[in-house]
Amino acid sequence: MAMTSNQKYNKPVAVIGAGSFGSVIANLLAQQSEVLLYARDPAVVEKIAHTREHRGQALNRNITPTGDLMHIANSCDVIFPIVPSSAFRQVMQQLSPYLHPYHILIHGTKGLDINLPEGTNLDDQPKLSREYIRTMSEVITEESVVVRIGCLAGPNLAGEMAAGQPAATVVASRFKEVIDIGEQLLRSDNFQVYGNYDLIGIELAGVLKNIIAIASGALSGLGLGDNALGLLISRGMVEMIYLGKALGGNVEAFLGLAGIGDLVATCSSTQSRNFTVGYRLARGEQLDDVIASMEEVAEGVNTIRITKKLISHYKLRAPITEALHEVLFEGMPAERALQFLMRYPYNVDIDFI
Numbered sequence: 213m214a215m216t217s218n219q220k221y222n223k224p225v226a227v228i229g230a231g232s233f234g235s236v237i238a239n240l241l242a243q244q245s246e247v248l249l250y251a252r253d254p255a256v257v258e259k260i261a262h263t264r265e266h267r268g269q270a271l272n273r274n275i276t277p278t279g280d281l282m283h284i285a286n287s288c289d290v291i292f293p294i295v296p297s298s299a300f301r302q303v304m305q306q307l308s309p310y311l312h313p314y315h316i317l318i319h320g321t322k323g324l325d326i327n328l329p330e331g332t333n334l335d336d337q338p339k340l341s342r343e344y345i346r347t348m349s350e351v352i353t354e355e356s357v358v359v360r361i362g363c364l365a366g367p368n369l370a371g372e373m374a375a376g377q378p379a380a381t382v383v384a385s386r387f388k389e390v391i392d393i394g395e396q397l398l399r400s401d402n403f404q405v406y407g408n409y410d411l412i413g414i415e416l417a418g419v420l421k422n423i424i425a426i427a428s429g430a431l432s433g434l435g436l437g438d439n440a441l442g443l444l445i446s447r448g449m450v451e452m453i454y455l456g457k458a459l460g461g462n463v464e465a466f467l468g469l470a471g472i473g474d475l476v477a478t479c480s481s482t483q484s485r486n487f488t489v490g491y492r493l494a495r496g497e498q499l500d501d502v503i504a505s506m507e508e509v510a511e512g513v514n515t516i517r518i519t520k521k522l523i524s525h526y527k528l529r530a531p532i533t534e535a536l537h538e539v540l541f542e543g544m545p546a547e548r549a550l551q552f553l554m555r556y557p558y559n560v561d562i563d564f565i
Contacts, residue, residue, distance in 0.1 A: 223245075223246075223287070223288060223289055223290075224245065224246040224247060224248055224276075224287050224288050225241050225245050225246075225247055225248075225288050225289075225290045225291070225292070225397060226247065226248040226249075226250065226284040226287070226288040226290070226291045226292065227241065227247060227248070227249050227250065227291075227292045227294060228250040228281075228284070228291060228292065228293040228294065228295060228303060228307070229250065229251075229293065229294040229295040229303075230249055230250065230251040230256060230260070230266055230267075230277070231267070231294065231295075231296075231508055232267050232269075232370035232371070232374075232508060233294055233320060233368065233370045234249070234292075234294040234295075234320070235249070235266050235267055235269050235271065235370075235374075236269065236368075236370045236373045236374050237292055237294060237320060237364070237398075238271065238272070238275050239269065239271060239272050239275070239374070240373075240398050240400060240403055241292070241397055241398065242271075242272035242273075242274035242275050243272070243274075243400055244396075244397060245274065245397060246274050246276070247272070247274055247275045247276070248275075248276055248277075248278050248283070248284050248287060248288060249271075249275050249276070249277050249278070250277075250278055250279065250280075250281065250284055251277060251278075251279060252279060253279075254279055256277070257277040257278060257279045258277075260275075260277035261276075261277050268374070269374045281306055281307045281310060282309075282310045284307075284310075285307065285310030285311055285312075285315070286310065288315075289314060289315055289316060290315075290316045290317075290318070290393060290397065291307075291315060291316070291317050291318075292317075292318050292319065292320060292364075293307075293317060293319045293320070293321065293348075293352075294319065294320035294321060295321060296321065296323065296508075296509040296511070297321055297322075297323025297324060297325055297348065297509075297511060297514070298323070298509065298514065300319075300321055300323070300325060300348055300351055301325055301351050301355060304351055304352060304355040304356060305355055307356070308355050308356040308357075311356045311357060311358055312357065313357050313358065313359055315356075315358050315360075316358070316360045316361075316362070316389075316390055316393060317352050317356075317358050317360075317361050317362070318361075318362040318363060318364060318383060318385070318390065318394050319348045319349065319352065319361075319362075319363050319364070320363070320364040320365075320368075321348045321363075321511075322365065322415075322418040322419050322421075322422060322511050323348070323419060323509075323511040323514065323515065324345055324346065324347065324419055324514070324515060324518050325345070325346040325347070325348065325350075325351050326340075326344060326345065326346075326518060327344055327345070327346050327354075328344055334517060334518070334521070337521055338521065338524060339521050339522075339524040339525035340518065340521035340522050340524075340525055341522075341525050341526075342458070342459055342460065342522075345459065345518065345522070347363075347412060347415040347416065347419070348363065348415065349361045349362075349363055349411055349412070349415060360385070360387050360389060360390050361385060361386075361387075361390070361411070362383050362384055362385035362387070362390040362391065362394055362411065363383075363384050363385070363411060363414060363415050363418070364381050364382070364383060364394070365381065365382050365384065365414045365415065365417060365418035365469075365470035365474060366379075366380055366381035366382050366406075366418075366469045366470050366473055366474055367379065367380070367469065367473045367474045367476070367477030367478070368381055368474075369477060369478075369481055369483045369484065370483075371483045372483070373403070376402055377402065378402050378403075378404075379402070379403055379404075380403065380404035380405065380406065380469055380473070381398070381403070381404075381405055381406070381469070382405075382406050382407070382408050382414055382468065382469050382470045383395060383398070383405055383406070383407055383408075384407070384408040384409070384410060384411045384413075384414035384415070384465075384470070385407075385409070385411055386409060386411055388407075391407035391408075391409075392407075394407075395407060406468070406469055408465065408468070408470070410461065410462050410464065410465045412459075412460050412461050413456060413460075413461030413462045413464070413465025413466070414461075414465050414470045415461075416452075416455075416456045416459055416460075416461040416465070417452065417456065417461065417465050417466050417470040417471040417474065418470055418474060419511070419515055420451075420452040420455055420456060420515070420519070421448075421452060421471070421474050421475040421478060421479075422478070422486045422510070422511050422512030422515050423448075423451075423452075423486075423512050423515055423516055423519060423532065423533050423536060424444065424445065424448030424449075424451070424452065424475060424478075424479060424532065425475075425478040425479050425484050425486035425487050425490070425512060426486045426487070426489050426490035426493075426510075426512045426513070426516070426536055426540075427444055427448065427490055427532055427535075427536055428441060428444055428445070428478070428479035428480070428487055428490060429484070429486065429487035429488060429489060429490025429491035429492075429493075429494070430490035430491065430493060430494040430536075430539070430546045430549070430550075431444060431490075431494075431550075432487070432490075432491050432494070433490065433491040433492065433493065433494025433495045433546065434494050434546055434547065434550065436550075441479065441480070444479065444532070445475060445476060445479055447532065448475065448479075448532055449466065449471070449472060449475060451529075451530050451531075451532050451533065452466055452471065452475070453466050454528050454529065454530065455519060455522065455523075455528060455530060455533075458522070458526045458528060459522070485506060485508060485509070485510040485511075486510045486511070486512040486513075488502075488506070488510070489502055489503075489506075489510045489512065489513060490536075493539060493540070493546060494546040499513070499540050499541075513540065516533060516536050516537050516540060516541075517537070517541070519533050520533060520534065520537040531552070531553055531556045532553065535549040535552050535553055536549070
């Protein structure tokens with residue numbers, strides 16, 4: 213399975229999920245490999261096959277659309293699941309009967325899964341411990357026989373990548389072979405790939421930065437400038453590290469491309485779905501209306517719901533997350549949340565090293 217730097221990967225690879233990011237990753241992979249791109253909607257499969265275009269992106273001729281998960285598993289040893297976290301477990305349950313221990317799965321989903329006792333839901337829980345939270349790599353482990361698992365995380369705004377602008381990502385895994393294959397398949401002249409062995413930490417960095425991206429959008433919606441943004445990003449990083457450590461990640465994962473790099477990109481870009489949510493809320497729109505009008509999921513909304521309950525369980529200081537929870541779900545105006553944060557008694561700048 214391992215490849216040297218001057219070898220090509222001979223078998224097809226697959227991307228499960230034909231959203232904006234999944235389509236971008238499929239195009240990157242297609243520069244070196246045949247790619248099967250899975251979409252569950254037969255109409256989308258047919259459209260891609262006939263137009264060679266999807267979500268505003270021209271798709272490489274090496275990409276073949278399909279709605280057949282068994283065909284994907286039988287044809288490909290390396291699979292990239294890139295679907296919303298709310299659907300991730302269901303997709304894995306559908307794919308799992310066709311998977312074998314020789315498969316490698318590298319996901320690109322920046323969200324959390326909740327594994328609660330049967331008959332209960334998130335609203336029933338005043339608090340949540342790590343016992344009930346799963347990253348996507350943990351969902352793959354629970355739902356399949358696959359052992360060699362990785363994830364993608366980094367400043368990967370799909371629009372810029374689709375335009376061929378320079379970007380980079382982290383392939384994280386406990387297995388060097390997974391990192392090596394991810395680098396070999398994805399690296400190009402305009403796309404750099406780094407490796408990291410802290411799989412959980414890198415996943416958490418990608419998840420938690422979405423919270424701060426919503427806050428950044430709210431600052432922009434309030435008409436605030438770069439000083440406020442710098443304050444938010446720096447305090448947001450500290451908050452991410454507190455939460456990440458409590459959930460099993462290492463500090464180092466948050467200080468690299470998947471942490472600071474992704475945080476800066478998503479907090480500064482109107483292309484970010486999470487930024488857009490915060491911006492529109494601050495401009496006076498209602499959360500339900502914002503979500504209903506978006507074509508793709510802003511993972512940070514559900515992450516805030518989950519993280520607020522984790523904060524309560526672990527008794528963590530996370531004022532940005534708490535303030536956002538009040539804005540999104542309790543009717544607090546964004547202006548009042550900002551006043552709360554400006555008055556919050558931070559006593560130490562850095563205390564996690």
